[in-house]
Amino acid sequence: MDVLFHNVRELVARAEQEGKQISELMIEQEMLMSGRSREEIMAQMDHNLTIMEAAVERGLKGVQSVTGLTGGDAVLIQNYIAQGKSLSGDLLLDAVSKAVATNEVNAAMGTICATPTAGSAGVVPGTLFAVKNKLNPTREQMIRYLFTSGAFGFVVANNASISGAEGGCQAEVGSAAGMAAAAIVEMAGGTPQQCSEAFAITLKNMLGLVCDPVAGLVEVPCVKRNAMGAANSLVAADMALAGVTSRIPCDEVIGAMYRIGLSMSPNLKETARGGLATTPTGKALAEKIFGGAVVQGD
């Protein structure tokens, strides 16, 4: 079955030609591919939004992972915002805190919605629930935010990769941050082209990011990488809305990300054999958590 878009260029061209939002094209394509009704598709995304909302709320109350490596940072950041002293801005820090909240819940084996993966699940909802306070979107606009994110993620997943084991963290948090940036732009009233610029600017700044989880756990540095992914996407969205464009077209940035991923050492692709995982502290933590553990189940 033919799809409505294979890459970002086609996506933007079709959106402009038909005078539609990117979220609308994603919804139409889903209807086409799955044969399901618009109502069913919107209801499923509404459910995913509810899951994301609950995860943020849970994280903001404070959670701890089983290992104790992560948890509680979302609360610290919220408390700091409440003191009115933030330097980078309340909205940006709110997004950071909510991204962290989601990933702290994920690390604690709580329920989340992968966007596009679990390790990068904080960025899209984190930015959404922060931007929400400024833009006051309707529920439908919030659901559309997820379809716009999904449209860009769809292109990356099919033309490159969203797997840390294949492409490093740039494929996960890099993709998530780009997806969020594009969705912020659409919600703020930007054009489809500006969505594409925001995605490109974001991903360009996350190229080369490796996946080097300490002890192989989705905790260190994953949680804080989601924080910075959220910050990156907000700044890039603002830049695109200001009229800044990317010299390298969006699809070419995605291509570059893929090729960088292919040439990355397997040690830096979710094997915990390099980077932060093999620092003295990283190794000591791994030993402390899994030292003497048996492989065979009982």
Added chain:
Amino acid sequence: MKFTSVFDIIGPVMIGPSSSHTAGAARIGRVARDLFGRQPKWAKIHLYGSFAETYKGHGTDVALVGGLLNYDTFDERIKTAFADAKKAGLDYEFIPETANTEHPNTARLVIGDDEGEMSVVGISIGGGKIEVSEVNGFKLRLTGGMPAILVVHDDRAGCIANVANCLAMHEVNIGHMEVSRIERGLTALMVIEVDQNIEDKILQQISLIPYITKVSKINN
């Protein structure tokens, strides 16, 4: 095109911490159970690449066992899957392998009970999406995104037509189909992706067709 739905990207709803290593692993376990047709009594689970290196930290092990117990990606019981397996009479063993595989997140599940055994190779390709790349030594490519029927049969003329006729009789539409064989004239495997979930009685009818040795299915 590997990813066909927006819900492959915004989704699945799942228990943390990793879409490829936890949710994907649960799906691989569940597909293997589906193909086996019942809950196995034992499972030898070989892990390759990133799966082998980080399975404990990602909960890949509990998720695979949870999948064999028929738990979905969002089932909170994944966390207690080891204890649940014990109660359900499922013995399991994890064997981390050093061999290189085509995809970094690969698991080979050899599962069985008193009546038979089966080997299934699953790969987790990102965001919780999986593919089955081998069943009982037959290479294939099954996404698990659509319901499918797997038919092991003698490599003889007419087998494929008979199975297709049986499906046509029940108005089951075939979306994609491929046939592979280990050696000409011996055993072959038909993989048929269909548009709707398959009732057991259809499977039973297929199994009665001459030269068909085994039929299994994956529902969606």
